[in-house]
Each structure stands twice: as C-alpha cells, then as structure tokens.
Amino acid sequence: MRADGKDDVRFEEVVWARRRDIPLRYALVSEEWDGEQTLWTPCADMDGLFVDRVPRRETLTLVGCRPTGRLLKAADRARREPVELGHLFVPVEFPDDHPDAWDGWWVHYWDLEEAVVVGSRPSALGPGLFDLVLEAEVIGPTTPTGRTGAVGEPESAEIGIHNGTGSRIGECRRIEGLYTERPEPEPEPLRLVGCEPTDRLLARLVHPRADGDRLDLLVLDRTGRPIRTEENLHLQIAGARPSRLGGALIDVDVTVRAGLGHRPAGAARPVWDAWYEGVPRERNAWAGLPTAAREEWLRFTTGTSGEVPVGGTCHLDGRFVTDVPGFRCALGEAVGGPGRHLHQCWGVLLGCPCGGEDVRGPFTLVWHDADTARRALAGVSVDPAGELPYVEHVVRFLEETGITVVLR
Numbered sequence: 001m002r003a004d005g006k007d008d009v010r011f012e013e014v015v016w017a018r019r020r021d022i023p024l025r026y027a028l029v030s031e032e033w034d035g036e037q038t039l040w041t042p043c044a045d046m047d048g049l050f051v052d053r054v055p056r057r058e059t060l061t062l063v064g065c066r067p068t069g070r071l072l073k074a075a076d077r078a079r080r081e082p083v084e085l086g087h088l089f090v091p092v093e094f095p096d097d098h099p100d101a102w103d104g105w106w107v108h109y110w111d112l113e114e115a116v117v118v119g120s121r122p123s124a125l126g127p128g129l130f131d132l133v134l135e136a137e138v139i140g141p142t143t144p145t146g147r148t149g150a151v152g153e154p155e156s157a158e159i160g161i162h163n164g165t166g167s168r169i170g171e172c173r174r175i176e177g178l179y180t181e182r183p184e185p186e187p188e189p190l191r192l193v194g195c196e197p198t199d200r201l202l203a204r205l206v207h208p209r210a211d212g213d214r215l216d217l218l219v220l221d222r223t224g225r226p227i228r229t230e231e232n233l234h235l236q237i238a239g240a241r242p243s244r245l246g247g248a249l250i251d252v253d254v255t256v257r258a259g260l261g262h263r264p265a266g267a268a269r270p271v272w273d274a275w276y277e278g279v280p281r282e283r284n285a286w287a288g289l290p291t292a293a294r295e296e297w298l299r300f301t302t303g304t305s306g307e308v309p310v311g312g313t314c315h316l317d318g319r320f321v322t323d324v325p326g327f328r329c330a331l332g333e334a335v336g337g338p339g340r341h342l343h344q345c346w347g348v349l350l351g352c353p354c355g356g357e358d359v360r361g362p363f364t365l366v367w368h369d370a371d372t373a374r375r376a377l378a379g380v381s382v383d384p385a386g387e388l389p390y391v392e393h394v395v396r397f398l399e400e401t402g403i404t405v406v407l408r
Contacts, residue, residue, distance in 0.1 A: 044194030064125035064173030070386030078120040108141035153179035167384035212236035233259035268296040279339040287320035294325035304336030318369035
C-alpha cells in the first residue's frame, strides 16, 4: 500500500493505482504488433458477463456411417433406446480438387455437444453401413488458423466421427443437417462498471470505431494479480455514463462482436468470487460445486507436472469425485496442492493422439474412496472400444505416464 492510501496493481510492467474502497476485478488491455501492451481501463465489475445460455438442440443424420467400437455398440442399442455419447468431434476433410482447398488440404472442424443417438437403421448406401440419427448441440465450423474459405458443404468429403477430441469411432459419407444455415447470434451487450477514464478510453468514446477494437480481458484477484486472461475480445463501445459507484468513474456499454467464446453461466459466479480472494489454500474448496461450476474452477487452476519426488507418494481424496471435472480437481490437488491441475493433455482420455505431456516421476498415487467415482461414473465411458468404465480407463492412462495407481 502506498502512503497516499491507494493500492498498486501490477501486471507485467504496468502499475495501476486505485482507491481502496472501490474493488478492482478486471482490466482491458490492447496488444500491439510488437507485443507491447497498453492499458485501456481497469474496472470494478461487469454487468452481463454471466449468461445462462439455452443450448440449441438439432437433429442430424450420419448417412452411410461405418461405426466401430463404442459407436457400433450405440448403433445396435439405439434400435431399442436412446444412447448418450457425450462430446463428439467431427472433422470434414475436403477432397484435394475442391475449390476451397488450400494447397490440396482443407478441413472444417465441428463439435457435437451432448450427442445422443436416437435412431439407427441400415443404410441404402451399402452393406454394413448405417444411417444414425443424432440429437446434439452443433458448434462450428472452425478452420485451421490462417486459412480462409467458404463454409459450404462439399459434394464429397471424408468425414470422421471422433470420441471426444481424438480416437476415431466411425466415419460416414455425409451428415444431413450439419451445414444447415443457422441464424447469426446477436452481438451480446456488456456493461463495464466503475471504469477509470483513461486517455485511450476517452479517445475512443469521442471517436468510436465502427469495427470495434480487439482487446484482452484480464481477470484480477483482490491483490491485483491477473489470475485469468480472455484473449481477443472484439468490443465495440456503445456509450458511457457516470458510474453508479460514484466519483470520477464511468460505466461503459460495449457490444461483444467476438471473443468470450466461453461466457460463464450464472452458476459460475461463486467460482469467480472465490478466486477473487486468491488461490485457495485448503483442499476440496470446489467440492460443494455442481459439475458446470467445477469445470469453471478448473479454468482458474494452474498446471503442475508433479512436484512429487521420484519414487514418492501422493494421496487423492476421492470422497467428492462424483463427476469428471471433480476427478481432475482432486487429482490436481493430490499432485500439486490446492488450485492446481495435472499438466496433461486430458484429450488423451478421449483418444487424442498427442500422447499427453510429461509428468515428473515415477511416483505412486493412492486413490482413496475410489468406489465413489466407480459408482458415480459407472455410465461414463470414453474408451473408444466401449469396453472400459471411466475409472479403469483413467487408471490405465495414468499408469502409461509412469504413475503407479493404488485404489483404496
């Protein structure tokens, strides 16, 4: 604290002073081509940051599908009852001679969230093929960075059906309903509350840009330390007024044109409030949260490769492992302490071929109360073959990284 009663808030080379009776939770910065950052404004709060989005469910048909493993079993069961598949990843690979191809290569990447197989029938396109009817939330397409092209359906393409983020569990000729024209989402309003009227912000209020500005949002804790960054927000300033917090502060209305791809739901607010107080010091501070809030908790944690001494032992408290994010929270605390997650590509558990990142070891992980997870996750499977329950699949993965797992 400075002698004039103000707190210094630091981010890299920038120091901001703020009256102590006004909280400081966010800062907007711009980044120049050379990496230099410029402060736009710190602010105390944001109205409209937390949004409870209603998923838009759609019906798709995988035409001429050749399923394997888990998807093949789902195709059989779906003739009698719906089958939940969770998250599916679908790359649509264009043929080399397609006009949108770039150097003979072009891919659209789609995500199908909370996919459920609701129907299955033999396909007219050939023996051993199925037409599978899915219900899912469709997200995409995204394309490789730096590549541009029309988002149109190719006449022919190689379409893979992947379990989560990697392992292929089938392929199909086309997906009816995937390239359906969807309404563009309306730009979302956001109000920045308690902003300091910096020169950069005042200049933009006087001379607004029709195309907006690209900014990064820094989420700060009570000490002013950045604990999270949301990059490349495309914000357009719509207006300003004296702040409801008083003084010389202002409230600024902005429109979010892009970015904030993960706008937190209302249930996530307690997570943001908890981390505003700093990195948690006690374990299981996340235990009372629902699944979606536990996912949000993980976005604040920092990675650990495992500071356990070679040949040492760490203990996982399994009492609250009732869902997948709960397992990752408990594992991170077991290996690195509160506020940590195991620094791995967890897409490996969904079949990602990257192999994960190295963990320091070998060491032993004692998983206490493992039966809690066995019961809670009995219906969860990410094994592409559809054979192993989630807990057994996780144990196999951890042991492949050099961690000896003891279940108790």
